[in-house]
Amino acid sequence: MIVKEKITHLQLGCLLFGFIAGFESMFLTETKLMRQDVWIANLFNTAAGIALLWIISFVQRQYPDLNLTEICDKLLGKWISKALLCVYLLNNMETLSGGFRAVSMFYTTVILPNTSSDYLILMYAACSTYAVYIGLGTLARTNLVILPFFLLGFLATCLFTIPEIQTNPFLPQLKSALPNRVLGSAHLFTFTFSQVITFGFLMSRVENLKKIFPSCAIAILMTSIYLIMISYLTLSSLGFNYVQTSTYPFFSTIQIVKFGEYLERIEVLLVGLWTVLTLGYMVIMQYVFTLVAGHVFGISKMKPFVVAIGLLCFVHASKSYIRTADHFSYGIKIYPLSSILPCIVFPVLLLVMTLIKRKREAKSL
Template identity: 25%
Template sequence: MLEKGKISHRQLTVLSLLYTIGTSILIVPSIMSVFSRQDGWIACLVGVVADITIIFIYSALSSRYPKLSFVEYSEKILGKWLGKAVSLFFMSFIFLLSAFLLRVVGNFMTTHIMPNTPIEVTIILFILVVIYAVRLGLETTARAGEIFLPFVIVLFLFLTVFLLPQIKIDRIEPFLEEGFKPVILGAFYYFNLQEQVILLMLVPYSNRPDKARNALLVGTSIGSLIIIVTVLLSTLVLGTEFTQRNMYASYTLAKQISVGNFLQRVEAMLAILWLITIFFKTAVCMYALSLGTAQTLQLKDYRTLTLPFGLLLVFLSLIVYDNIVSFISFTPKVFSLYATIFMVIIPVLLLSIDTLRASLKKEQSS
């Protein structure tokens, strides 16, 4: 199905970093401004602490079964049939998330880059590239991530440096104007937009699964730092009200940059940066979806599922929500609660059950 040890510890870090940035660099500034206003960057910090905390839980779980994926050790812990039910439930979550990612790509491209191109064309072209990457294998995608990562970092630093002269510090004041409640609410939404639990499907395919925690922590931390800086810049340059009204606030932010007469369309750089990161996040999700389903159904090769899943995702992405307004309403309020089941409740239950079972066996043997 897929050989163990196909990617290095460094490549797992890179994939974690690009996965963390994903769609967040484009849509998080607006969502944080809606719920936490000028304290959105503080909400992101709290959300990052939650992400790092949950990674310790994930690593504790995966360290018990270093050669198995999340789907495989779910069956080990819960038994064959209950484990398969949980695995398929988990696959439904990844499937829905993948549809959201595709729709965000389609909306952004048809709104800002190619307004005369039907959204269906954009989504189909994008998923075909993702399917091709998934079929080439995890190692190939991870190596591509290593190649593209320097470009992502350089583009981000370029955008940050040239926005510094437009910063107005008073736009993030007053701090905690409405107390901690909006910050905690924003942190909850930020935490659930990261979906780090899906990375557990890649851990056993690292050549150092025992070092997976460090890879996930480093990748998540650096990616989160980039998102926090983007949220902070959106508030400092655009202001809270303007950021709230723009779904793709960071893209609007890039439009504020003009470097002389030779570099006018700087926002295209942000679009490239974002397309790279969302490609890798979608590819990871497609891997997890195909691999997990193949493992649950005991298929020989996950690649046979990539094209059918791709076709289904195109269809679902077109009907998953009606417009941007419904997306903004559904994603934080409904999808976040749904994601909590898979990001927190199920991993904690699996770890608790496995720990309890191990302690009972130890008592019986003694």
């Protein structure tokens, strides 16, 4: 956080893949809502995510010497920029708190039932704060180490799940209710691909700005393939009814994989790798929150500010979404609406202002 270390476009793409793939595979809420039509939501949101990525990377390329917060100030003016950045900060904090709460729910439900969720949230917040302190470069290199092992474990799980497949769960098509399709698509977009705006605040740290779009677009495509695959495997191996009632359906899919007497060790290994990726999700959100908040409030000494943000994250997460039902209800009904302004309207507004500014400059010449 102290030294602004540059990262490569490949590292940014891998961070984006781990960011989306790690967290979204936990609940598979869109799969529960859309069932056999979930692939439609994935394809639609892939196109929307790539479009959003193009918008943000285009704006960043026009101002290679500025980061996104400075670009906002330049295009929108100081006070409008601060107002919109504050809206983003609120969305970031609710996303971050939801992430902390979701992981603690998973562990207290599946692995550590007698452990207080507040203790787990405190541990996650401490790890996340330390990761923010040591910097983006270290996080990017760690992600590159973890990701291959995660993918190998996932591929092994796929191979051993194939014998359990009896039918094609994506047929017949278009059988889910229209409201469920809308809710499922909105949920998937706001929890995954709409957070491309978060990576927009990191693009100025990439060495080659021109390669950001292709690298991150490939990451989004790979993420979409990954999400479609786990939805297919989960629905085909567990069935619609079981997926509907299971809190963590993909974890249940992993449990049916038979590796002989070492089943539990393999299962724990996969959960451990997934936990690291999910923690990376929270680190990136907290890192960007710290950057944006430092800019908005004019903080010059970032070292104590990092710790203060970590404490804020812990307090907010420990007091939010205490009941599982509240967490699910908020994620499906409220969060998609609260994310529209900071995650969709905000980048589109930056694009419009960039095009207007370019047109004015061209006329003046």
